[in-house]
Amino acid sequence: MQKNKNILAYILILLPLVLSIYFFINLEPLIPRGYELAIDAYVISKTLLFVLSLYLLSKLGYFIINKKD
Numbered sequence: 784m785q786k787n788k789n790i791l792a793y794i795l796i797l798l799p800l801v802l803s804i805y806f807f808i809n810l811e812p813l814i815p816r817g818y819e820l821a822i823d824a825y826v827i828s829k830t831l832l833f834v835l836s837l838y839l840l841s842k843l844g845y846f847i848i849n850k851k852d
């Protein structure tokens with residue numbers, strides 16, 4: 784059971800890192816169709832929300848790793 788928790792924790796740590804790198808390279812998925820010219824605030828807010836969710840997800844992974852049974 785502990786091994787499964789460790790695997791889950793490492794996935795929760797690596798997944799946000801991989802997604803962050805993907806969205807750093809390719810910003811297209813964050814831009815909705817038809818908003819190419821007026822997207823500054825939209826992209827900034829969605830990016831901040833995305834970064835916060837990735838941060839919380841990685842903190843959950845670290846919590847699972849450091850949790851003492």
